[in-house]
Amino acid sequence: MIEEVDFETFLYVSKNKLQIFVLDKKKLENLYREEFKIKDEFNFKDLNDLSKFLDKNIYKIEKLVGNFIKNIVLIIENDENLNVNIAIKKKNYESFINQKYLKGYLTEIKDLFNENYEKQSIMHMIITNYIVNGKKQSLFASGLSGDYLCLEVNFLCISNDLIFLFNNLLEKYQIKISRYMCGNYIKNFFEENSCELSLMANKIKNGLNDNEVIVVPKDIENKGFFEKFFQLFS
Numbered sequence: 484m485i486e487e488v489d490f491e492t493f494l495y496v497s498k499n500k501l502q503i504f505v506l507d508k509k510k511l512e513n514l515y516r517e518e519f520k521i522k523d524e525f526n527f528k529d530l531n532d533l534s535k536f537l538d539k540n541i542y543k544i545e546k547l548v549g550n551f552i553k554n555i556v557l558i559i560e561n562d563e564n565l566n567v568n569i570a571i572k573k574k575n576y577e578s579f580i581n582q583k584y585l586k587g588y589l590t591e592i593k594d595l596f597n598e599n600y601e602k603q604s605i606m607h608m609i610i611t612n613y614i615v616n617g618k619k620q621s622l623f624a625s626g627l628s629g630d631y632l633c634l635e636v637n638f639l640c641i642s643n644d645l646i647f648l649f650n651n652l653l654e655k656y657q658i659k660i661s662r663y664m665c666g667n668y669i670k671n672f673f674e675e676n677s678c679e680l681s682l683m684a685n686k687i688k689n690g691l692n693d694n695e696v697i698v699v700p701k702d703i704e705n706k707g708f709f710e711k712f713f714q715l716f717s
Contacts, residue, residue, distance in 0.1 A: 492554070496557065
Protein backbone atom coordinates (compact mmCIF):
# COMPACT_ATOMS: atom_id res chain seq x y z
CA MET A 484 0.00 0.00 0.00
CA ILE A 485 1.25 3.47 -0.91
CA GLU A 486 0.43 6.15 1.66
CA GLU A 487 -1.63 9.07 0.35
CA VAL A 488 1.07 11.57 1.34
CA ASP A 489 3.50 9.82 -1.04
CA PHE A 490 1.47 10.28 -4.22
CA GLU A 491 -0.57 13.00 -5.88
CA THR A 492 -3.27 12.66 -8.51
CA PHE A 493 -3.63 15.14 -11.37
CA LEU A 494 -6.60 15.30 -13.73
CA TYR A 495 -6.17 17.25 -16.99
CA VAL A 496 -9.18 18.44 -18.98
CA SER A 497 -8.93 20.23 -22.34
CA LYS A 498 -11.13 20.56 -25.43
CA ASN A 499 -9.45 17.60 -27.17
CA LYS A 500 -7.93 15.44 -24.45
CA LEU A 501 -8.48 14.00 -20.97
CA GLN A 502 -5.54 12.74 -18.91
CA ILE A 503 -5.05 11.39 -15.41
CA PHE A 504 -1.72 10.98 -13.63
CA VAL A 505 -0.62 9.55 -10.32
CA LEU A 506 2.73 11.09 -9.38
CA ASP A 507 5.16 9.53 -6.90
CA LYS A 508 6.16 12.66 -5.00
CA LYS A 509 9.42 11.17 -3.71
CA LYS A 510 10.73 9.74 -6.98
CA LEU A 511 9.01 12.42 -9.10
CA GLU A 512 7.78 9.91 -11.65
CA ASN A 513 4.35 8.71 -12.70
CA LEU A 514 2.97 5.57 -11.13
CA TYR A 515 0.00 5.71 -13.46
CA ARG A 516 -0.84 7.62 -16.64
CA GLU A 517 -3.84 7.32 -18.93
CA GLU A 518 -5.39 9.55 -21.57
CA PHE A 519 -8.44 9.75 -23.76
CA LYS A 520 -8.53 11.75 -27.00
CA ILE A 521 -11.84 13.41 -27.74
CA LYS A 522 -13.11 13.17 -31.31
CA ASP A 523 -15.33 16.21 -31.04
CA GLU A 524 -14.54 19.20 -28.89
CA PHE A 525 -15.07 18.63 -25.16
CA ASN A 526 -18.22 20.25 -23.81
CA PHE A 527 -17.33 21.87 -20.50
CA LYS A 528 -21.03 22.12 -19.61
CA ASP A 529 -21.63 18.41 -20.16
CA LEU A 530 -19.15 16.27 -18.24
CA ASN A 531 -20.45 12.91 -19.46
CA ASP A 532 -17.19 12.04 -21.28
CA LEU A 533 -15.20 12.93 -18.18
CA SER A 534 -17.46 10.80 -15.99
CA LYS A 535 -16.88 7.76 -18.24
CA PHE A 536 -13.14 8.41 -18.20
CA LEU A 537 -13.08 8.54 -14.41
CA ASP A 538 -15.20 5.38 -14.17
CA LYS A 539 -12.51 3.52 -16.14
CA ASN A 540 -9.56 4.84 -14.18
CA ILE A 541 -10.37 5.62 -10.54
CA TYR A 542 -10.78 1.98 -9.49
CA LYS A 543 -7.58 0.98 -11.35
CA ILE A 544 -5.62 3.69 -9.56
CA GLU A 545 -6.99 2.83 -6.13
CA LYS A 546 -6.19 -0.83 -6.72
CA LEU A 547 -2.66 0.07 -7.84
CA VAL A 548 -1.81 2.25 -4.85
CA GLY A 549 -3.83 0.24 -2.36
CA ASN A 550 -5.49 3.38 -1.10
CA PHE A 551 -8.45 5.64 -1.82
CA ILE A 552 -8.01 8.83 -3.81
CA LYS A 553 -9.28 11.55 -1.52
CA ASN A 554 -7.93 14.64 -3.29
CA ILE A 555 -7.17 15.53 -6.87
CA VAL A 556 -5.59 18.52 -8.62
CA LEU A 557 -7.63 19.57 -11.64
CA ILE A 558 -5.65 21.11 -14.51
CA ILE A 559 -8.04 22.80 -16.88
CA GLU A 560 -7.27 24.18 -20.33
CA ASN A 561 -10.29 26.12 -21.51
CA ASP A 562 -10.42 29.06 -23.92
CA GLU A 563 -13.15 30.59 -21.78
CA ASN A 564 -11.00 30.79 -18.64
CA LEU A 565 -10.66 34.41 -17.61
CA ASN A 566 -7.26 36.13 -17.91
CA VAL A 567 -7.16 39.56 -16.25
CA ASN A 568 -4.34 42.04 -15.67
CA ILE A 569 -4.62 44.63 -12.91
CA ALA A 570 -2.13 47.44 -12.21
CA ILE A 571 -2.26 49.79 -9.22
CA LYS A 572 0.10 52.65 -8.37
CA LYS A 573 0.57 53.68 -4.73
CA LYS A 574 2.71 56.14 -2.83
CA ASN A 575 5.34 54.63 -0.55
CA TYR A 576 5.68 56.36 2.83
CA GLU A 577 8.45 54.09 4.10
CA SER A 578 12.20 54.34 3.55
CA PHE A 579 12.16 51.03 1.72
CA ILE A 580 9.52 48.91 0.01
CA ASN A 581 9.45 46.04 2.48
CA GLN A 582 7.49 42.80 2.71
CA LYS A 583 4.88 44.26 5.04
CA TYR A 584 4.12 47.04 2.56
CA LEU A 585 3.99 44.57 -0.34
CA LYS A 586 1.71 42.25 1.62
CA GLY A 587 -0.89 44.97 2.15
CA TYR A 588 -0.59 46.08 -1.45
CA LEU A 589 -1.26 42.61 -2.85
CA THR A 590 -4.17 42.10 -0.47
CA GLU A 591 -5.70 45.29 -1.83
CA ILE A 592 -5.26 44.14 -5.44
CA LYS A 593 -6.75 40.72 -4.67
CA ASP A 594 -9.74 42.32 -2.93
CA LEU A 595 -10.22 44.63 -5.93
CA PHE A 596 -10.31 41.64 -8.24
CA ASN A 597 -12.83 39.78 -6.07
CA GLU A 598 -15.10 42.83 -5.92
CA ASN A 599 -15.20 43.14 -9.70
CA TYR A 600 -15.26 39.47 -10.66
CA GLU A 601 -17.55 37.84 -8.13
CA LYS A 602 -18.42 34.93 -10.44
CA GLN A 603 -14.78 33.90 -10.88
CA SER A 604 -12.29 32.05 -8.67
CA ILE A 605 -8.55 32.62 -8.83
CA MET A 606 -6.40 29.73 -10.01
CA HIS A 607 -3.16 31.71 -10.22
CA MET A 608 -2.16 35.20 -9.06
CA ILE A 609 1.12 36.23 -10.64
CA ILE A 610 3.12 39.43 -10.22
CA THR A 611 4.32 40.35 -13.71
CA ASN A 612 6.15 43.59 -12.93
CA TYR A 613 7.31 45.86 -10.11
CA ILE A 614 7.56 49.46 -11.31
CA VAL A 615 9.41 51.75 -8.89
CA ASN A 616 9.55 55.44 -9.86
CA GLY A 617 8.93 54.45 -13.47
CA LYS A 618 11.64 51.77 -13.57
CA LYS A 619 10.35 48.28 -14.33
CA GLN A 620 11.70 45.00 -12.95
CA SER A 621 10.27 41.50 -13.01
CA LEU A 622 11.48 40.21 -9.62
CA PHE A 623 11.25 41.55 -6.09
CA ALA A 624 14.54 42.58 -4.50
CA SER A 625 15.03 43.56 -0.87
CA GLY A 626 16.08 47.15 -0.38
CA LEU A 627 13.85 48.62 -3.08
CA SER A 628 13.24 52.30 -2.45
CA GLY A 629 11.14 54.88 -4.21
CA ASP A 630 8.29 57.31 -3.74
CA TYR A 631 5.87 55.27 -5.83
CA LEU A 632 5.35 51.59 -6.54
CA CYS A 633 3.18 50.21 -9.30
CA LEU A 634 2.37 46.50 -9.27
CA GLU A 635 1.18 44.68 -12.37
CA VAL A 636 -0.61 41.45 -11.45
CA ASN A 637 -2.03 38.75 -13.71
CA PHE A 638 -5.05 36.71 -12.55
CA LEU A 639 -5.88 33.37 -14.19
CA CYS A 640 -9.37 32.32 -13.21
CA ILE A 641 -12.13 29.75 -13.58
CA SER A 642 -15.85 30.45 -13.40
CA ASN A 643 -17.69 29.43 -10.25
CA ASP A 644 -20.27 27.68 -12.47
CA LEU A 645 -17.58 25.33 -13.79
CA ILE A 646 -16.25 24.75 -10.28
CA PHE A 647 -19.74 23.72 -9.21
CA LEU A 648 -20.00 21.19 -12.08
CA PHE A 649 -16.56 19.66 -11.50
CA ASN A 650 -17.00 19.50 -7.73
CA ASN A 651 -20.34 17.73 -8.09
CA LEU A 652 -18.88 15.17 -10.48
CA LEU A 653 -15.86 14.34 -8.31
CA GLU A 654 -18.08 14.05 -5.22
CA LYS A 655 -19.57 10.92 -6.84
CA TYR A 656 -16.18 9.29 -6.25
CA GLN A 657 -15.77 10.79 -2.75
CA ILE A 658 -12.93 12.91 -4.15
CA LYS A 659 -12.29 16.54 -3.34
CA ILE A 660 -10.66 18.90 -5.83
CA SER A 661 -7.82 20.32 -3.76
CA ARG A 662 -6.73 22.87 -6.34
CA TYR A 663 -7.57 24.17 -9.80
CA MET A 664 -4.65 24.97 -12.11
CA CYS A 665 -4.45 26.51 -15.59
CA GLY A 666 -3.03 24.18 -18.23
CA ASN A 667 -1.92 26.97 -20.56
CA TYR A 668 0.02 28.69 -17.79
CA ILE A 669 1.79 25.49 -16.77
CA LYS A 670 2.80 24.63 -20.33
CA ASN A 671 3.91 28.16 -21.20
CA PHE A 672 6.11 28.35 -18.11
CA PHE A 673 8.19 25.41 -19.33
CA GLU A 674 9.79 24.67 -22.66
CA GLU A 675 7.45 22.63 -24.82
CA ASN A 676 7.52 18.92 -23.96
CA SER A 677 10.30 19.47 -21.41
CA CYS A 678 8.72 16.94 -19.03
CA GLU A 679 5.42 15.29 -18.13
CA LEU A 680 2.49 17.58 -17.37
CA SER A 681 2.11 16.06 -13.90
CA LEU A 682 5.72 16.91 -13.02
CA MET A 683 5.38 20.46 -14.40
CA ALA A 684 2.20 20.98 -12.39
CA ASN A 685 3.86 19.61 -9.25
CA LYS A 686 6.74 22.08 -9.61
CA ILE A 687 4.43 25.05 -10.19
CA LYS A 688 2.21 23.96 -7.29
CA ASN A 689 5.24 23.88 -4.99
CA GLY A 690 6.32 27.44 -5.75
CA LEU A 691 8.67 27.22 -8.74
CA ASN A 692 7.54 30.61 -10.02
CA ASP A 693 8.92 33.17 -7.56
CA ASN A 694 6.34 35.72 -8.73
CA GLU A 695 3.29 33.57 -8.09
CA VAL A 696 1.38 34.28 -4.91
CA ILE A 697 0.87 30.81 -3.45
CA VAL A 698 -2.33 30.10 -1.55
CA VAL A 699 -1.52 27.71 1.30
CA PRO A 700 -3.36 26.36 4.35
CA LYS A 701 -2.57 28.27 7.53
CA ASP A 702 -1.54 25.19 9.50
CA ILE A 703 1.24 24.15 7.09
CA GLU A 704 4.80 25.21 7.87
CA ASN A 705 6.13 26.88 4.75
CA LYS A 706 9.67 27.60 3.63
CA GLY A 707 9.54 29.78 0.51
CA PHE A 708 9.31 33.57 0.62
CA PHE A 709 5.86 33.76 -0.92
CA GLU A 710 4.61 30.72 0.99
CA LYS A 711 5.52 32.32 4.31
CA PHE A 712 4.39 35.72 3.23
CA PHE A 713 0.97 35.17 1.79
CA GLN A 714 -0.69 32.84 4.25
CA LEU A 715 -3.35 35.55 4.64
CA PHE A 716 -4.75 34.43 1.29
CA SER A 717 -5.77 31.03 2.66
